[in-house]
Amino acid sequence: MGRSLIRLALQAIGAALIASSxxxxxxxxxxxxxxxDSFMLSKREWALYGxxxxxxxxxxxxxxxxxxR
Structure with missing residues (x-):
């Protein structure tokens, strides 16, 4: 059960990070x-950070x- 929970957490974090980035x-x-009013609009460094x-x-x-598993 421990590995499946770690696997699920890694998948959730990875997918959320990709979506937001x-x-x-x-x-x-x-x-x-x-x-x-976002401070990231048309700032090239945020494209790199993403x-x-x-x-x-x-x-x-x-x-x-x-x-x-």
Whole structure:
């Protein structure tokens, strides 16, 4: 039961990190302009931060899929 709980937690964290970081990247690139008062809009560094965070989320998912049941 312990490994399956760890696996589920890694999957949830990885998926949430990827979803939020894609929004960061799109806001940083000026593609998504929502919310209008966001400090990340059209700031290129947030596109970079989003890409890095997305890669970390992908690593979490890879680790989760390698954890044996």
């Amino acid at each position: 894609v929004l960061w990247a799109l806001q940083g690139l000026g593609i998504v302009l929502w919310p209008a 890409a890095i965070a997305s890669a970390i989320g992908g690593l979490f998912l890879m680790i989760a899929f390698r954890v044996r």
